[in-house]
Amino acid sequence: MSVSHISILLLGFFTASVFPCTPNNFDGNYIAIRLAGVVNNWRVNIAGGQIGENAKIITWNSGAQPAPNEIFMIIQPTRGVFELLPFLSFYREYAIGIPSSNINDTFTLQRRTNSSTQQFTFDCDTCDIQTNSQSWTQYHTSCNIKNSGYGFCMTGTDYSNAVNQTFCTAASKWDLWGRISPDIVNITNSKTPSNIQNSTFSWVSGTSAPAPNNVKESPGVQLSSGALVGIIVGSCAVTALIVLLVGYWFFRHRQKSIKNVDNVDGFDHANIQILNP
Secondary structure (H helix, E strand, C coil): CCHHHHHHHHHHHHHHHHCCECCCCCCCCEEEEEECCCCCCEEEEEHHHCCCCCCEEEEEECCCCCCHHHCEEEEEEECCEEEEEECCCCCCCEEEECCCCCCCCECEEEECCCCHHHCEEEEEEECCCCCCCCCCEEEEEEEEEEECCCCCEEECCCCCCECEEECCCCCCCEEEEEECCCCCCCCCCCCCCHHHHHHHCCCCCCCCCCCCCCCCCCCCCCCCHHHHHHHHHHHHHHHHHHHHHHHHHHHHHHHHHHHHHHCCCCCCHHHCCCCCC
16 A cells, blocks of 8 residues: 555544534424533523523533423524524524623523524534434534634533533533424324423423423323324215205205296296197
8 A cells, every 4th residue: 555545544534533523404403402421411501491681501400301491492594503592482582692702701591683692513523323313312422512703612510500601622512412302292192202291391490490380281292093084084074065065055046046037927938838820
């Protein structure tokens, strides 16, 4: 093997080893962001589940499955650039952002403005290691989460500390966990999988406050295949009956109209005899 061939192989190995990967097909998915390299499940968390301007972003250990205030929708305004929208914000009017360019400033929730300070890039060691799943599973490992506005990375530690920005060389790594949807169920099964129900509606973590009275657990869409067939057949039968009744009414109405026209001048038109002169 020539020296040039060896150089090319070494360059390819070096390139694969040094340059990180970026997740693909991320737009519209839901993720939870977990500290990499720690024993427990410390995740990016909206403190207290309080959705609003300047809500603080912290780390919190809520157990094996993420709480609703640890779930974020990924929006991709441009290729390779992402926004993190809280799952608990129904109208998607908030996003994680950084208020200033100072090192060690804390990330907060902000009104969405399409600003670069609310946008991030993900540089991961491994990407797309799993396919879509109905349970939470790890998709991307050891990621730097870099703010597009100021060029600093998201960093955090365990023990419920704030999530701040710092130099990317010193920032903590994060694993990205995901699933098809945080509240999806199998529509061909009349039962909601227990792992989905438990992971989605355990209410918010990072607080001891109970769930608000106006927030109820959603049972999800539960429809068996037999019920679906029954609905379709029933709909067809009802439609056919309506068409039959309308046709019958039209026929009777037409007959009555013809009879009235025949008798309007007092003559029996059906019995007119033609006499030869």
